[in-house]
Amino acid sequence: MTDPTADLTDLRADIDRIDAEIADLIAERVERAEAVADVKSSAGRALVDEDREATVASHHATLFAERGLDPDDGRALAEFLIDVALDRERTVDGEA
Numbered sequence: 104m105t106d107p108t109a110d111l112t113d114l115r116a117d118i119d120r121i122d123a124e125i126a127d128l129i130a131e132r133v134e135r136a137e138a139v140a141d142v143k144s145s146a147g148r149a150l151v152d153e154d155r156e157a158t159v160a161s162h163h164a165t166l167f168a169e170r171g172l173d174p175d176d177g178r179a180l181a182e183f184l185i186d187v188a189l190d191r192e193r194t195v196d197g198e199a
């Protein structure tokens with residue numbers, strides 16, 4: 104008789120690994136946002152770019168829809184990612 108909880112352990116290990124990959128990707132995204140903040144600061148441009156944020160949100164909605172996920176969840180994820188990026192950008196920009 105096989106132990107069904109062994110599957111649970113393996114599946115949760117997969118989830119933990121995937122979460123670590125997500126955290127790595129978020130850290131990479133934040134790094135790029137810092138670089139964008141430097142460019143915007145040098146160019147005298149505002150930190151917040153609402154047009155770009157709308158494009159990012161719509162991109163996430165499409166990416167989610169293409170994967171059979173709820174596009175509204177994609178938009179919510181975009182909002183979260185943008186908040187994380189802007190928190191760091193404000194720190195770099197000396198506004199925090």
Ligand SMILES: C=C(O[C@@H]1C=C(C(=O)O)C=C[C@H]1O)C(=O)O
Pocket residue numbers: 135136139140150151152153155156159184185186188189192
């Ligand atoms: C990274 C940028 O800065 C901000 C953060 C964004 C993001 O995290 O995608 C998008 C627009 C900006 O409000 C950018 O301008 O591209």
